[in-house]
Amino acid sequence: AVSPPLLIPVDIHFPLYKSNCNFKQLIESLKEGFATPSIQVPMRHHHDYPNPPEDKDSTLLLMPAFNPGVDAGVKIVTVSPNNGKYNLPAIQGTYIYLDAHKGNIKAILDAKSLTTKRTASTSALASSFLSREDSSSLLMIGTGALAKNLIHAHTSIRPITKVYVWGRTIEKAQAVCDSLTNESYSCTAITSIEDKISKVDIISCATLSPTPLVFGKWLKEGQHLDLVGAYKKDMREADDDAIIKSSVFLDTYQGGLKESGDIVIPLNNGTLKVEDIKADLFELCNGAKKGRTSEKEITYFKSVGHALEDLVAASYFYNEFISNK
Numbered sequence: 001a002v003s004p005p006l007l008i009p010v011d012i013h014f015p016l017y018k019s020n021c022n023f024k025q026l027i028e029s030l031k032e033g034f035a036t037p038s039i040q041v042p043m044r045h046h047h048d049y050p051n052p053p054e055d056k057d058s059t060l061l062l063m064p065a066f067n068p069g070v071d072a073g074v075k076i077v078t079v080s081p082n083n084g085k086y087n088l089p090a091i092q093g094t095y096i097y098l099d100a101h102k103g104n105i106k107a108i109l110d111a112k113s114l115t116t117k118r119t120a121s122t123s124a125l126a127s128s129f130l131s132r133e134d135s136s137s138l139l140m141i142g143t144g145a146l147a148k149n150l151i152h153a154h155t156s157i158r159p160i161t162k163v164y165v166w167g168r169t170i171e172k173a174q175a176v177c178d179s180l181t182n183e184s185y186s187c188t189a190i191t192s193i194e195d196k197i198s199k200v201d202i203i204s205c206a207t208l209s210p211t212p213l214v215f216g217k218w219l220k221e222g223q224h225l226d227l228v229g230a231y232k233k234d235m236r237e238a239d240d241d242a243i244i245k246s247s248v249f250l251d252t253y254q255g256g257l258k259e260s261g262d263i264v265i266p267l268n269n270g271t272l273k274v275e276d277i278k279a280d281l282f283e284l285c286n287g288a289k290k291g292r293t294s295e296k297e298i299t300y301f302k303s304v305g306h307a308l309e310d311l312v313a314a315s316y317f318y319n320e321f322i323s324n325k
């Protein structure tokens, strides 16, 4: 009898992500993933639940995806919005990466790192269709786990020479800048969003703010707005005026139309109609729809996250790990 191979799942944790992430390659893999019709993604479970020791609900997300005959996976993540006070990122969780043929577990991945890398790369993928090609400045709003990754991802696809970082404390904004050494751009911590926002080409916002930090009255022709936070219907990072002035794009219609106040609130109050939304990443990546169509257009991209991104990124990091072993 032939004994079955010993299948020991690989454990992919933080240091492996750090040394193995080439954002340009991951962005390209995501682009191919969004244009691969065989990948199937059921609607994710999004459960808000009380967190009695805190004054805010937490959220549990269960996110499966499968590419028949190839691979499959499921992410289990929680969002605990008060984690900042314990010096922890809001997002915690794990990813189980599977062989779709025999069903064995190929890897267990730390989902905090997986999520930051794939979310930042997804924003940059969107920016590759939506920001002006000559974009040379970026304002990063937020100083959490995503901030540094978003800066790396955005600067990998546009000729950015100036980065500005805003956080609720200047110390945290400065800490993000201090962690970016030997880069081809300057990084400056700032104390006022209003003072800088009208002067940059790309604005990326990744916070837990329940109310807008970006106001349409500040936006200027040609800018690209990347909204990453606001993962619940009662949260938003930009106001109605931002929607009115912009061409609106989503990561996916599946989650984007349902989960975030940045889209749900303007849909409910009549500021936005579903038919006004220009495209999602499936349509941009398979060429069915166009991204930016003029130098003057303001583009508004809202992501809530999608399990296809996790599956593609898990495959990317698994292959990096195996080939560098």
Ligand SMILES: NC(=O)C1=CN([C@@H]2O[C@H](COP(=O)(O)OP(=O)(O)OC[C@H]3O[C@@H](n4cnc5c(N)ncnc54)[C@H](O)[C@@H]3O)[C@@H](O)[C@H]2O)C=CC1
Pocket (backbone or CB within 6 Å): 079, 083, 084, 088, 089, 090, 091, 115, 116, 119, 142, 143, 144, 145, 146, 147, 167, 168, 206, 207, 208, 209, 210, 227, 228, 229, 230, 231, 303, 304, 305, 306
């Ligand atoms: N669209 C997507 O695919 C994903 C979205 N997210 C969301 O992105 C956001 C940022 O994620 P991480 O950086 O991982 O979180 P984190 O917990 O590491 O950092 C949160 C950041 O938000 C700031 N913040 C909290 N309350 C704020 C307020 N009222 N006003 C301004 N800033 C505030 C904190 O100071 C910190 O800079 C979260 O809302 C998270 O749920 C996270 C992963 C994927």
Ligand SMILES: O=C(O)C1=NCCCC1
Pocket (backbone or CB within 6 Å): 061, 077, 079, 091, 115, 231, 304, 305, 306
């Ligand atoms: O992993 C994702 O996708 C998430 N989306 C929204 C909030 C936290 C994680």
